[in-house]
Amino acid sequence: MDDPVIETEGLRKVYDGTVAVEGLDLRVERGTVFGLLGPNGAGKTTTMGMLTTLTTPTAGTAAIAGTPIDDRSAVVEHIGYLPESPPLYEELTAREQLAYVAGLREADLDDRIAELLDRFDLVDAADDRIETYSKGMAQKTSLIQALMHDPDVLFLDEPTSGLDPRAARAVREVIGEIADAETTVVLSTHILSVVEELADRVGVLYDGELVADGSPAELIARVEGDGAGTLEDVFLEVTGGPDR
Numbered sequence: 001m002d003d004p005v006i007e008t009e010g011l012r013k014v015y016d017g018t019v020a021v022e023g024l025d026l027r028v029e030r031g032t033v034f035g036l037l038g039p040n041g042a043g044k045t046t047t048m049g050m051l052t053t054l055t056t057p058t059a060g061t062a063a064i065a066g067t068p069i070d071d072r073s074a075v076v077e078h079i080g081y082l083p084e085s086p087p088l089y090e091e092l093t094a095r096e097q098l099a100y101v102a103g104l105r106e107a108d109l110d111d112r113i114a115e116l117l118d119r120f121d122l123v124d125a126a127d128d129r130i131e132t133y134s135k136g137m138a139q140k141t142s143l144i145q146a147l148m149h150d151p152d153v154l155f156l157d158e159p160t161s162g163l164d165p166r167a168a169r170a171v172r173e174v175i176g177e178i179a180d181a182e183t184t185v186v187l188s189t190h191i192l193s194v195v196e197e198l199a200d201r202v203g204v205l206y207d208g209e210l211v212a213d214g215s216p217a218e219l220i221a222r223v224e225g226d227g228a229g230t231l232e233d234v235f236l237e238v239t240g241g242p243d244r
């Protein structure tokens, strides 16, 4: 059962004297939905950046599905990344956009794209320009873009931000469906209810360090012995208390 799909050891990033991530040791098992929490500036984006090869670590090592992150061309086969502002060409249709990205990957993904459009309820709109889409539809198109090559790990940065409640729910449902025995999801967000709903495991970063790591229930039990608390209580406790 021990099958870590993400492994980091002493992963560290310093920007001009500012320590963004301090010696991160992390093992995430395949099939986990891992919620990455932390206040502004805690190091979430930097951590995701290093694990998606966009940010070069100052020190330490990391591997995704056994492939070291410094082997960029090999690692990108194993990961999908949905950044907070995903790159979409508004003047293209979803089908054209997805075909374009498949072309960049030099892969024949037509069947997979058709399956995902169907699964995410986008078939009827697939030949309309993205500029006519609601934010929720655009976000689902971006999710397909990140998923089309069937990555081992999908990294999501604030996937429901800017969406109205209905669209946010649709995207949460899609994320819940994606996460299965094979696909691991790393989810960075400030919306604790999203993490509470989706995450099997939560890591809280504070000042570049992992200050809490466990299942939501374990973390809640740790701060509120009777288990009556919420992830918000955990967050406030481990990041400096409610009065900070």
Ligand SMILES: Nc1ncnc2c1ncn2[C@@H]1O[C@H](COP(=O)(O)OP(=O)(O)OP(=O)(O)O)[C@@H](O)[C@H]1O
Pocket (backbone or CB within 6 Å): 015, 016, 018, 019, 020, 021, 038, 039, 040, 041, 042, 043, 044, 045, 046, 047
């Ligand atoms: N390109 C950069 N150059 C210099 N400092 C940076 C850079 N990127 C991040 N930092 C610093 O590194 C620290 C961690 O930032 P990071 O963006 O990873 O945090 P975060 O948890 O994603 O924050 P937020 O929730 O606000 O997005 C902060 O002190 C930030 O100012």
